[in-house]
Amino acid sequence: MSVSKLKIGCFRYDTTRPLFDGTVPGDNLEYTMDTAATLPEIFERLIRGNEFDVAELGLTFHLRLLEPDSPFVALPIFPNRVFRHSCVFVNTRSGITGPRDLVGRTIGEFGTYGQDSGVWAKGILRDEYGFEPARNRWLIGGLEHPSAPFGFISHPHPENLEVSEVPEGKTLSAMLDTGEIDALFSANVPQCVLDGSSNVARLFPDFEPLERDYHRRTGIFPIMHTIVARRDLLQEHPGLARDVYRTFTAAKDAAADRYRHDRRLYQVPTMVPWMHALVEHNNEQFAGDWWPYGISANRVTLDTFLRYHYEQGLSSRQWKVEEVFAPELLDT
Structure with a gap:
């Protein structure tokens, strides 16, 4: 046409x-x-x-x-x-060594609760490891630059879920590095990880074999x-x-x-x-x-x-x- x-x-x-x-x-x-x-x-x-x-x-x-x-x-x-096993980052002093340690933690997410990468990560963790997002506290804000949650889209979430904004002037990357949050679900690799901070690591450090196995079993990319x-x-x-x-x-x-x-x-x-x-x-x-x-x-x-x-x-x-x-x- x-x-x-x-x-x-x-x-x-x-x-x-x-x-x-x-x-x-x-x-x-x-x-x-x-x-x-x-x-x-x-x-x-x-x-x-x-x-x-x-x-x-x-x-x-x-x-x-x-x-x-x-x-x-x-x-x-x-x-x-x-593939999103790789998008969950943790503070190394938080005591989180596996998915089950996420219970009761304060977790950051960029822009909105349930961005696309977060939806996948939470869903995979629930299917594979029994993760329940409602058992955590969620902070929403900017990853590398202080910013409010996205203002151009609605922000639905369950009523029983504790979701709040990152304090003014704070960033999720810096809060993960200092331990002000225990974990971060992020589509982008935070700068503190790229800088090699010893305070942060992936939840699944050797993520590729896990992601390949997940794909073989489920057919999901x-x-x-x-x-x-x-x-x-x-x-x-x-x-x-x-x-x-x-x-x-x-x-x-x-x-x-x-x-x-x-x-x-x-x-x-x-x-x-x-x-x-x-x-x-x-x-x-x-x-x-x-x-x-x-x-x-x-x-x-x-x-x-x-x-x-x-x-x-x-x-x-x-x-x-x-x-x-x-x-x-x-x-x-």
Whole structure:
């Protein structure tokens, strides 16, 4: 279909870089790409500023907008997905040596209670280790810079859950380092960890084997973000959702093809030692498509996130995949 030039807001990933570079032509689309220094900036510019026709959005943000009714519709395009055993950090003097030691602790989370990485981490810890978020105190604020919880989205949580803001002028990273909080659920690695502070460590220091085992057992590769489009635009232009889907898929496939091609070059276009070994190792675990888009290949992962979202009191009911994504793309 033909539509006037779309404004697309998205982070620059391997999977989307061809869209920024213009190396993948739009499937009947004319578009301009825009990004931001941080992902929450993209989300806020979409939700509060109404700046984009199509944009990346965290799954939990999209689900919160669905109640009562969202101006956006999700497309089964997933530019950001990360295994999340690695996202739980602890103060080494807190006495936390395993998941069961989290009970009764003060835990920090960036921006909102139940950001996408936090939803996954809490859900996995509950399924695998019996973790109960309601048995902890939660502090919400800025990771590296003092800031209030996100002001552009609602903040649902169970009534029996103790959730409060980080004290004025404080940051979660510094509070973890000093022991003012016992643990931190964070999508980003805090600076105190990057600086090598002896006061902080991951809950699961050797996280890769755990995450690989989790994937082998469950088939789940956690999804953080989706792509959404303006509902009115999709209604005005039948076929637009599929055109956007095909264009993003072509960009992702082009990125995957680059890794396949670079196998014969030992992945020398990257500067990561033994990158070729990692690629070959992943080829053994991920059959065919490492990073699938569409509903069928991701239904188990999506159903699990929707269950976690409801169990954690972030949704008033458990949403179904068919209610969340564009009807014309449910066959993907």
